[in-house]
Amino acid sequence: xxxxxxxxxxxxxxxxxxxxxxxxxxxxxxxxxxxxxxxxxxxxxxxxxxxxxxxxxxxxxxxxxxxxxxxxxxxxxxxxxxxxxxxxxxxxxxxxxxxxxxx
Amino acid sequence: xxxxxxxxxxxxxxxxxxxxxxxxxxxxxxxxxxxxxxxxxxxxxxxxxxxxxxxxxxxxxxxxxxxxxxxxxxxxxxxxxxxxxxxxxxxxxxxxxxxxxxxxxxxxxxxxxxxxxxxxxxxxxxxxxxxxxxxxxxxxxxxxxxxxxxxxxxxxxxxxxxxxxxxx
Numbered sequence: 001x002x003x004x005x006x007x008x009x010x011x012x013x014x015x016x017x018x019x020x021x022x023x024x025x026x027x028x029x030x031x032x033x034x035x036x037x038x039x040x041x042x043x044x045x046x047x048x049x050x051x052x053x054x055x056x057x058x059x060x061x062x063x064x065x066x067x068x069x070x071x072x073x074x075x076x077x078x079x080x081x082x083x084x085x086x087x088x089x090x091x092x093x094x095x096x097x098x099x100x101x102x103x
Numbered sequence: 104x105x106x107x108x109x110x111x112x113x114x115x116x117x118x119x120x121x122x123x124x125x126x127x128x129x130x131x132x133x134x135x136x137x138x139x140x141x142x143x144x145x146x147x148x149x150x151x152x153x154x155x156x157x158x159x160x161x162x163x164x165x166x167x168x169x170x171x172x173x174x175x176x177x178x179x180x181x182x183x184x185x186x187x188x189x190x191x192x193x194x195x196x197x198x199x200x201x202x203x204x205x206x207x208x209x210x211x212x213x214x215x216x217x218x219x220x221x222x223x224x225x226x227x228x229x230x231x232x233x234x235x236x237x238x239x240x241x242x243x244x245x246x247x248x249x250x251x252x253x254x255x256x257x258x259x260x261x262x263x264x265x266x267x268x269x270x271x
Binding site: 061063064065066068074075076079083084085086087088101102103 | 218
């Protein structure tokens with residue numbers, strides 16, 4: 001585990017760069033995490049991030065299928081928002097654990 | 104000699120599915136979907152009985168065989184007698200149960216799974232030889248099928264560095 005500086009705050013991250021404490025997450029931190037993935041966050045991105053955080057807080061495992069049925073964005077749209085890692089990148093930017101599902 | 108292991112991340116997977124049982128088809132679909140979710144290009148070639156997975160009439164009616172499968176268990180873990188598997192309705196019942204359990208893990212039906220894979224840029228192809236053999240035409244196949252092609256044409260799509268071909 002290490003500490004990294006995001007938006008002027010020291011944030012705990014694991015070896016793969018995922019936040020270890022979701023409570024340290026803020027929108028500003030998300031914007032900087034996104035920059036590392038070469039993504040510029042829009043309102044749509046934040047809606048997805050919020051959804052991922054809420055579902056995780058409820059303890060339900062995440063899948064791209066679930067995001068696709070959230071009414072926020074379809075799966076194709078999710079790929080467009082987070083190219084090359086719809087669930088992995090979005091989870092990292094949302095400050096939650098690396099997804100553990102296969103779908 | 105350096106002891107540092109060089110990593111060459113996968114860039115493309117080409118998956119060939121030749122069987123039409125639930126487990127064979129889902130192994131293919133999970134691998135293809137998993138690839139595009141990781142940003143890895145995925146191309147899938149369905150051939151022989153695997154064509155059922157992309158044939159409109161059959162794709163959502165796949166079964167798993169209850170005969171001759173030593174890993175098959177009764178609920179509770181007791182071995183599943185092959186003779187029981189031969190009784191009418193057993194295979195349908197077991198297949199329905201498998202689908203229910205997969206749905207609980209958010210594994211979609213075949214048509215929706217193909218929607219997911221292609222939404223991520225995955226490409227679906229049908230084998231020309233097998234399509235000719237089973238007298239299937241493009242119109243019989245799911246709309247996500249890009250084309251009916253020869254294995255030679257599929258190999259042409261499989262070029263490039265860090266590409267793997269997987270046969271399920």
